[in-house]
Amino acid sequence: MTVLILATEHDISVDRVVRALADRDVPVFRADLGWFPRQLTLDAELRDGRWVGQLATAHRDVALEDLRSVWYRGPSAFEFPVTMSATERRHAQHEAKLGLGGVLASLPVLWVNHPSRHADAGYKPRQLVAAASAGLGVVATLVTNDAATVRRFVRDSGPAGVVTKMFGAPAICEQGGRRVALTQRLTGSDLGDLRGIETTAHQFQSWASKREEVRVIVIGRHVFAVAIHANSDAAHVDWRADYAALDYERITPPDAVRRGIRAVMAALELEYGAFDFVVTPEGQWVFLEVNPSGQYGWLAEVPLTEAMADFLAQGAA
Amino acid sequence: MTTGFDDPLAPSGEQFPLARPDTAPPSWDEPSPPGSRPWGLRRMGPVMTPSRQGLGWGYDHEQQLATGPDGVALLDFAAGPPTAPTTQTVDGEDPPSSEDWINDYAPDEPIPS
Numbered sequence: 001m002t003v004l005i006l007a008t009e010h011d012i013s014v015d016r017v018v019r020a021l022a023d024r025d026v027p028v029f030r031a032d033l034g035w036f037p038r039q040l041t042l043d044a045e046l047r048d049g050r051w052v053g054q055l056a057t058a059h060r061d062v063a064l065e066d067l068r069s070v071w072y073r074g075p076s077a078f079e080f081p082v083t084m085s086a087t088e089r090r091h092a093q094h095e096a097k098l099g100l101g102g103v104l105a106s107l108p109v110l111w112v113n114h115p116s117r118h119a120d121a122g123y124k125p126r127q128l129v130a131a132a133s134a135g136l137g138v139v140a141t142l143v144t145n146d147a148a149t150v151r152r153f154v155r156d157s158g159p160a161g162v163v164t165k166m167f168g169a170p171a172i173c174e175q176g177g178r179r180v181a182l183t184q185r186l187t188g189s190d191l192g193d194l195r196g197i198e199t200t201a202h203q204f205q206s207w208a209s210k211r212e213e214v215r216v217i218v219i220g221r222h223v224f225a226v227a228i229h230a231n232s233d234a235a236h237v238d239w240r241a242d243y244a245a246l247d248y249e250r251i252t253p254p255d256a257v258r259r260g261i262r263a264v265m266a267a268l269e270l271e272y273g274a275f276d277f278v279v280t281p282e283g284q285w286v287f288l289e290v291n292p293s294g295q296y297g298w299l300a301e302v303p304l305t306e307a308m309a310d311f312l313a314q315g316a317a
Numbered sequence: 318m319t320t321g322f323d324d325p326l327a328p329s330g331e332q333f334p335l336a337r338p339d340t341a342p343p344s345w346d347e348p349s350p351p352g353s354r355p356w357g358l359r360r361m362g363p364v365m366t367p368s369r370q371g372l373g374w375g376y377d378h379e380q381q382l383a384t385g386p387d388g389v390a391l392l393d394f395a396a397g398p399p400t401a402p403t404t405q406t407v408d409g410e411d412p413p414s415s416e417d418w419i420n421d422y423a424p425d426e427p428i429p430s
Contacts, residue, residue, distance in 0.1 A: 008336060009376040010383045015392050018381050030381040034338045059378040077335035101333035116332040166357060171364065173337075173344040179361040196356035 001068035002027040003312045004055070006075040006104075008034070013297035013305070014073060020309035029055065029062040034076035036096060044103045051103045064103070068315030069110035071308070072118060074293050110271065110316040112219075112308075113292050117269040121292040124167045124203070127268070131287040134263035135256065138287050139278075140206040147194035150204060154191060157206040162186045163237070164204050170240075183238035208278040208286045213239055216253060216275035217296045217304055218265055220311045223258055224302040227251045227279070243298075250301040257285045264290060271311075 003021055007014045009032055021028050031040055035057065044053035044064060054061050078096045080089045105115055113121070121127065125143060132138045142153040154162050165183040172179055185207060213228045230236040232245035239246055253261070257277075264287075265273055274294020278286040296304045348354050374391070375384040382390040 010374050012383065012391060015382045015390070019392060028381060033335060034340075057378070074334075074336040076338040079338060079340065097333045105333065115334060119332045119334050122334070164357065164360075172358065172361065173341075174346050174348065174361070176343045176345050178364045180364050181357065181361045184360055193351070194356060195352040196354050196359060199353065199355045200357075202355075202357050 001315060002029050002062050002066050003315075004028075004062065004067050004070045004109075005030040005073065005312075006033060006070065007073040008032050008076050011073065013295070014071075016297070016305040017071070017309050017312070020305050021313060024309060024313055026309075026313045027062075029060060031055065031057065032075050033100075034079050036078050036100060037092075038079070038081075042100050042103065050108065051106055053103075064107060067107060067109050069112065069312045070104070070107065071112045071312055072115050072293075108316065110312070110314070112271045112312065114269070118292045121268045121270055121273075121290065122168065124289055127264070127290055128287070130264050130267040131260065131290075134260040134267065136260040136264065136287040137284055139208050142204040143201055144204075145198050145201055147197045150194060150197060150202075151191060153204055154186060160209065161207045162204050163207055164190075164202065167201070167203055182241050185237055209280050210236065211279050211281045211283070214251065214253070214275075214277040214279055214285070215294075215296075215299065216261060216273075216277065217294075217299070217302070218261060218270075218273045218275065219304065219307045220271055220314075222307050222311075223253065223261060224299075224304060224307070225251050225253045226299050226301050248299065248301050254285065260287075268292070272308075 003026055005014060005018065005028060007030065014030070018028055018030060033040070036042070039057055041056045042053070043056075044051045050065070052063070052065050054063050056062075078093050080092050084092065101115065111117075125141075128138050128141055140153075140157065142149065144150060144153075163183050163185050166181065170180050170182055186204070210230075213230070215226050215228060217224045217226075227249040228239050229247040229249065230239050230242075230245060231247065232242045235242035235245040261273075261275060264275075265271075268290070270290070270292055272292065274291040274296060276288040276290075278288060280286065348358070351359065374386075375388060376382075377384050377388070377390060380390055382392060385391050
């Protein structure tokens with residue numbers, strides 16, 4: 001039985017798991033969906049209510065019925081030839097998603113994570129409701145496209161202040177490069193010019209005082225927690241802003257938090273999740289978000305590669 | 318284990334989220350004026366950490382591993398155990414240093430190649 005890994009070609013965390021699976025004599029078929037259709041072939045037939053057939057490249061193939069698990073880790077988009085018109089490419093992409101994606105998503109194997117659940121979990125407002133329902137602490141959050149409501153929310157939040165952050169990816173491609181906007185505390189000048197709030201939905205949250213932050217990685221039943229101690233002002237607001245100023249410490253979450261984390265995973269039907277928490281000076285854990293494909297490779301304090309390899313090798317129960 | 322599409326929140330086109338390809342051409346869009354540009358984008362700044370693009374990485378189909386410019390698996394020439402200060406851009410960090418690895422691209426405009 002084979003582990004199917006759908007990922008880009010350049011992903012060191014995947015490289016580590018590929019090697020760990022090889023060490024366990026577990027067959028692996030790694031592919032990037034950007035290889036489809038020119039370097040990756042699918043043939044699948046519906047027999048007795050399930051899809052049988054194979055995925056193949058010039059280098060290897062795997063039978064769909066021989067898969068034990070699928071690690072869905074951000075494969076890149078299908079690529080179609082320049083000889084197609086833009087309309088034809090859109091058609092081809094949609095057909096590929098519904099056809100190839102539909103076959104794969106129907107396979108009765110362990111998914112880490114299933115792409116549909118991955119997509120659903122990307123909605124942060126839904127995550128916050130799931131977390132609150134699970135008994136986890138959450139911060140006051142505003143979603144709005146109304147400037148007056150933003151000012152009211154800031155007033156109501158008091159002297160601690162308010163941060164703003166994206167719902168989705170914090171980076172865009174523009175002016176020939178990539179640009180990024182991490183979590184930011186609102187200042188008086190921000191509030192003085194809110195032009196553009198009305199153009200789309202924006203997210204604001206009350207500032208949660210931090211003793212430290214914690215990234216929790218959940219792989220199946222395993223919960224790994226690493227405290228992130230920020231040693232610069234920028235990292236104190238958003239630790240992604242200054243990795244060099246971070247210290248890490250493996251910790252054990254309180255039992256109530258662990259139960260809440262498991263409840264969120266169950267509600268969102270995830271097998272893998274990267275949770276971010278703030279721990280307040282009083283020791284209260286406050287849920288910020290869960291990323292269904294969050295990175296873990298730089299957290300050297302915990303055996304995440306081994307845990308992922310073991311989980312994928314185990315397959316569906 | 319989940320296999321179904323029961324009660325999805327994401328529309329069908331987004332239920333198979335795909336990442337931005339390395340080969341995607343850069344966008345030369347210019348920011349629109351204040352008032353038109355979404356407020357959240359007005360605080361965008363350049364990415365200060367280097368991109369992995371242009372590093373000469375390759376891929377070994379036999380080993381199924383990323384390789385460096387000399388064809389050696391990246392895992393084999395990374396010196397020492399990974400730690401945060403020394404492995405930015407290649408060690409699976411969250412954005413921005415790993416912002417090439419955004420996983421929810423799901424483009425409406427497929428990339429020609």
